[in-house]
Amino acid sequence: MWSTVEGRFALSILLVWVFMAVLSLVWTPQPLWATDGQQVWQKPSHNHWLGTDGTGADVFSWLMAGSATNLLICLLTVACAAALGILLIAATVSRSALVANTSIVLVDALISIPTVLIALILAVPLGASVVVIVLACGLGYGLNLARVARPQALLAARSDYVIAAQVSGASAGRILVSHILPNIMPVVAVQLSLSAGSSVLAESGLTYLGVGVSSGVPSWGHSLATSVKLINVYPLTALWPGLLVTLVVLSLNLFGDSIGDAIDPQSNSALREAA
Amino acid sequence: MSLVVEGLSVEISGRQIVRNVSFQVADGERVGLIGSSGSGKSMITKAILGLLPEQATVNGSIRLFGEELVGIGEEKMADLRGSYMGAIFQNPSDSLNPVLTVAQQVSLPLRLHYRLSKGQRQQRVESMLDEVGLDGHVAGKYPSQLSGGQQQRVAIATALVTSPKVIIADEPTTALDAITQRSIIDLLTCLVDRSGASLLFVTHDFAVLSRVCQRSYVIDHGDVIEGGNTQVLLQQPQESVTKELVKAARTLTLHVSNHGQ
Numbered sequence: 019m020w021s022t023v024e025g026r027f028a029l030s031i032l033l034v035w036v037f038m039a040v041l042s043l044v045w046t047p048q049p050l051w052a053t054d055g056q057q058v059w060q061k062p063s064h065n066h067w068l069g070t071d072g073t074g075a076d077v078f079s080w081l082m083a084g085s086a087t088n089l090l091i092c093l094l095t096v097a098c099a100a101a102l103g104i105l106l107i108a109a110t111v112s113r114s115a116l117v118a119n120t121s122i123v124l125v126d127a128l129i130s131i132p133t134v135l136i137a138l139i140l141a142v143p144l145g146a147s148v149v150v151i152v153l154a155c156g157l158g159y160g161l162n163l164a165r166v167a168r169p170q171a172l173l174a175a176r177s178d179y180v181i182a183a184q185v186s187g188a189s190a191g192r193i194l195v196s197h198i199l200p201n202i203m204p205v206v207a208v209q210l211s212l213s214a215g216s217s218v219l220a221e222s223g224l225t226y227l228g229v230g231v232s233s234g235v236p237s238w239g240h241s242l243a244t245s246v247k248l249i250n251v252y253p254l255t256a257l258w259p260g261l262l263v264t265l266v267v268l269s270l271n272l273f274g275d276s277i278g279d280a281i282d283p284q285s286n287s288a289l290r291e292a293a
Numbered sequence: 294m295s296l297v298v299e300g301l302s303v304e305i306s307g308r309q310i311v312r313n314v315s316f317q318v319a320d321g322e323r324v325g326l327i328g329s330s331g332s333g334k335s336m337i338t339k340a341i342l343g344l345l346p347e348q349a350t351v352n353g354s355i356r357l358f359g360e361e362l363v364g365i366g367e368e369k370m371a372d373l374r375g376s377y378m379g380a381i382f383q384n385p386s387d388s389l390n391p392v393l394t395v396a397q398q399v400s401l402p403l404r405l406h407y408r409l410s411k412g413q414r415q416q417r418v419e420s421m422l423d424e425v426g427l428d429g430h431v432a433g434k435y436p437s438q439l440s441g442g443q444q445q446r447v448a449i450a451t452a453l454v455t456s457p458k459v460i461i462a463d464e465p466t467t468a469l470d471a472i473t474q475r476s477i478i479d480l481l482t483c484l485v486d487r488s489g490a491s492l493l494f495v496t497h498d499f500a501v502l503s504r505v506c507q508r509s510y511v512i513d514h515g516d517v518i519e520g521g522n523t524q525v526l527l528q529q530p531q532e533s534v535t536k537e538l539v540k541a542a543r544t545l546t547l548h549v550s551n552h553g554q
Contacts, residue, residue: 113347114347115347115348177387178382178383178384178387178388179387179388179389179390179391181344181382181388182380182382182388182389182390182448182451183390183401184342184344184371184374185342185344185374185375185378185379185380185452186374186375186401186402186405186451187371187372187373187374187375187376187402187405187406188371188375188401188405189368189371192405196393197390197393200390200392200393201390201391201392203392
C-alpha cells in the first residue's frame with residue numbers, strides 16, 4: 019500500500035487525522051469555549067492559525083476537536099455497515115433458498131429508502147445526535163455493501179473451491195469466514211472505505227439539516243453549518259472545514275482502492291513474490 | 294464393501310437426473326463411471342458427497358462402510374467428508390481457493406478433523422506435498438503461481454492428506470494436457486493403491502478409464518446401462534453408447550498414431 023503515491027498520500031492524511039483527533043482530547047491551541055467579541059472574523063495569525071469565526075472562537079481548535087467527533091462517527095458507521103452488510107451477505111449465500119431469496123428482496127426494497135429520510139425518521143424519537151448519523155448511515159451503507167458485494171459473494175459461494183471446502187468437511191460458518199469473505203474482501207474494503215468517506219459527508223449534511231451532531235458538540239459539519247450562512251461576509255471560515263472534509267473523503271477513497279489492491283493476491287504481485 | 298449404491302434416483306425440479314443406479318466399490322478397488330457429458334455421472338458423485346442442491350429429491354440407498362448416507366444430517370455428513378471421503382475435481386484452478394496458500398489449502402482437512410499441533414500439521418503437509426511430487430517451497434505459494442499440473446497435485450494432496458478410505462475423482466484430468474494427464478493418473482493410482490483406499494473415478498474418456506480402473510459402469514441418461522471389467526467393456530462393448538465411447542477413444546488414439554507416423 020505504501021508503494022503507491024496514492025496509498026502514501028491517503029495513509030499520511032488519515033494518520034494526521036487520527037493524530038489530531040487523539041491530541042484534541044487533551045490539548046487544543048486555544049480553549050474551545052474561549053470566545054471574544056472583539057476578535058470575530060480574524061484572519062489567520064500567530065494566535066489563531068486559521069483565524070476566528072463569528073463568535074471569536076479559534077477555527078483550528080474547533081476543527082481539531084471536530085476531527086475526534088468525525089472519526090468516532092466514521093468508525094462507528096463503518097462498523098455498523100460492515101456488521102449489517104456481512105450479515106446480509108451471509109443470508110444471501112445461505113444454502114436455504116428461503117433465507118437467500120428473502121434477504122435479496124429485503125435488501126432491494128430497503129435500499130430504495132434514502133439515508134437522509136432514515137435520519138429524519140430516526141431524529142424524531144432520538145433527537146439530533148451522533149447516534150442518528152451512525153444508525154442512518156450504518157443501515158444505508160450496510161444495505162449498499164450487501165447489494166454491491168452480492169454478485170461476487172454468490173460467485174464465490176457457487177465456486178468449486180467452496181465445494182472442495184465442503185468436501186473437506188468445512189461447516190457453513192467456516193466456509194463463509196475462511197473462503198467466501200476473503201475472496202470478496204477487496205470489494206468489501208473498497209465499499210467500506212467509500213462508506214467511511216460518505217459518513218464524513220453525511221455528518222456535514224445531516225448536521226446542516228439539524229438532525230446530525232447536536233449543537234455545542236464540535237464537528238466539521240457543525241463548523242460548516244455555522245460558517246456557511248456567513249460565507250459572503252467571511253468565506254475563509256467555510257473554506258477550512260470544506261477543505262478538510264474534501265481532503266479526508268478523497269483520502270478515504272484512495273485508501274480503499276489501495277487496500278483493495280494490497281490484500282488481493284491476484285492483483286498484488288508483491289504479495290505473490292513474498293509468498 | 295467401501296461404497297454400495299442401490300437404486301439411487303435423483304430428481305431436480307421435477308426432472309429425473311439419475312434413475313435407479315446401483316453399483317459397488319470394494320475395499321481397495323478402483324471403479325470407474327463413464328458416460329458422455331450430461332449423462333448424470335457427476336450428479337451421482339454429488340449425491341454420494343451430499344452436495345446436491347436443496348431442491349433435489351434423492352431416493353434409494355448410498356452406504357459408506359455400512360452407514361447410510363441418504364437422509365443423513367449435514368453435520369454428520371461434514372464429519373464423514375474429508376475424513377472418510379476425499380474428492381478431486383475437474384478443474385484444479387477452480388477448485389483451489391485463490392486467496393489461500395497451498396499449505397493452508399492442504400492443511401484444511403487436518404484442521405477440521407484432527408487435533409494436531411501447528412508443527413505436526415506442517416510436517417504432514419510437507420510430507421503430503423512430497424508424496425505428490427511437489428517441493429516444499431510450493432507450500433507458501435498461491436494457486437495462481439502454479440501450473441495446471443501442480444494445481445491438480447495440490448488438489449490430490451488435499452484430498453489424500455487425511456488418508457480417507459474412499460476417494461472420488463470427478464474427471465480429474467479433463468482440464469489437463471496429455472502429458473500431465475498421464476502423470477496425474479499414474480500418481481493418483483499409485484497413491485490410492487499405497488494408501489489402500491477405494492477409488493471411484495468419473496470420466497468420459499475410455500482411454501483414461503482403462504489405465505485407472507479395474508471395473509467400470511457406463512452411464513447414459515442417468516442410468517447404468519452396462520458394467521463389468523474395464524478391459525472386457527473396452528474389447529466387447531454391448532450397448533451402442535458404450536460402443537460409441539470406445540470408438541471415440543480408439544479414433545482419437547489412432548489419429549494420434551497416424552499423425553505421429
